[in-house]
Amino acid sequence: AQSVSQHNHHVILSEAASLELGCNYSYGGTVNLFWYVQYPGQHLQLLLKYFSGDPLVKGIKGFEAEFIKSKFSFNLRKPSVQWSDTAEYFCAVNERGFQKLVFGTGTRLLVSP
Amino acid sequence: DTAVSQTPKYLVTQMGNDKSIKCEQNLGHDTMYWYKQDSKKFLKIMFSYNNKELIINETVPNRFSPKSPDKAHLNLHINSLELGDSAVYFCASSRRQGASTEAFFGQGTRLTVV
Numbered sequence: 001a002q003s004v005s006q007h008n009h010h011v012i013l014s015e016a017a018s019l020e021l022g023c024n025y026s027y028g029g030t031v032n033l034f035w036y037v038q039y040p041g042q043h044l045q046l047l048l049k050y051f052s053g054d055p056l057v058k059g060i061k062g063f064e065a066e067f068i069k070s071k072f073s074f075n076l077r078k079p080s081v082q083w084s085d086t087a088e089y090f091c092a093v094n095e096r097g098f099q100k101l102v103f104g105t106g107t108r109l110l111v112s113p
Numbered sequence: 114d115t116a117v118s119q120t121p122k123y124l125v126t127q128m129g130n131d132k133s134i135k136c137e138q139n140l141g142h143d144t145m146y147w148y149k150q151d152s153k154k155f156l157k158i159m160f161s162y163n164n165k166e167l168i169i170n171e172t173v174p175n176r177f178s179p180k181s182p183d184k185a186h187l188n189l190h191i192n193s194l195e196l197g198d199s200a201v202y203f204c205a206s207s208r209r210q211g212a213s214t215e216a217f218f219g220q221g222t223r224l225t226v227v
Contacts, residue, residue: 032213038154043203044218051213088154099144099207100169101216103156 002027004093006104013081013111021076021107023091030096033074035065038088038106047089050074061085083113116140117219119204125225126194133190134222136204143209144168145187146216147179150201159202162187163209194226 007022025031035047048059055067065076074091091104117138126132138145146169147159161169165181176192191198204219 034215036218043220044156046215046217049215090156096213099146099161099163099216100158101146101148102158106154106156108154 002031002093002095002102004091004102004104006089006091006107008107009105011107011109013109015083015111015113016080017111019076019078019081019085019109021089021091021109023074023076023104025072025074025091025093025102027072027093027095031093032096033065033067034092034094034101035059035063035074035076036090036092036103038090040087044090047076081109081111083111085109086111117204117206117217119202119219119222121222122220123223123225125227128194128196128226130194131190131192132194132224133188134202134204134224135186135188136219137186138204138206138217138219139185140206140217142206142217143184144207145181145184146205146207147187147189148203148205148218150203150221152200156203160187160189191224194224196226199224199226 003026005024033050036044050067058064089107092101094101119136144163146161150156159173160179162181178190181187201221203221205216207216208214
């Protein structure tokens with residue numbers, strides 16, 4: 001069965017600091033990879049996605065992620081965070097051809113001004 | 114226009130009651146889902162429907178019964194509510210099963226069972 005691990009449960013950063021959130025998945029087949037963000041009290045919004053091609057994907061709001069197949073990882077990065085990036089971040093995976101999204105446990109990011 | 118809309122946004126009810134949550138998507142998607150987010154923010158799929166046909170049922174208690182009258186709607190009915198059912202329930206939709214596409218989520222329904 002697929003599983004997704006997010007090792008950082010809580011991250012606290014100051015504005016302008018760089019961000020990297022780890023995501024590892026366990027599945028040997030072909031997968032689609034996603035990062036979603038959930039701002040306080042809101043629904044999940046897609047930050048970025050990887051289906052195929054260039055393993056470095058760019059998303060909205062200056063976020064990017066790199067798919068490293070050999071490490072089963074899809075880490076999220078942002079060079080300089082803002083206070084408005086305070087939110088919960090979820091990594092998600094689905095097996096190619098199937099729509100069941102498996103989510104990681106989420107990382108709560110707090111950016112202090 | 115809201116792509117995936119759920120009603121109600123908040124639902125407070127007593128144990129033992131029966132309640133429904135409605136979901137509608139105007140994206141023309143074929144596949145719809147229900148996810149449950151618990152108090153620790155963990156998200157887990159409950160059901161998936163593709164063109165009104167049940168595709169995924171993730172060992173959800175029989176008290177939960179999804180109904181899809183058409184491919185734009187997926188409602189969730191819950192019988193005999195229990196305290197442990199308190200959570201945020203998210204509806205989502207995506208293009209046809211098998212396509213590489215993302216899921217679009219609704220605003221969520223915060224269910225509190227007292």
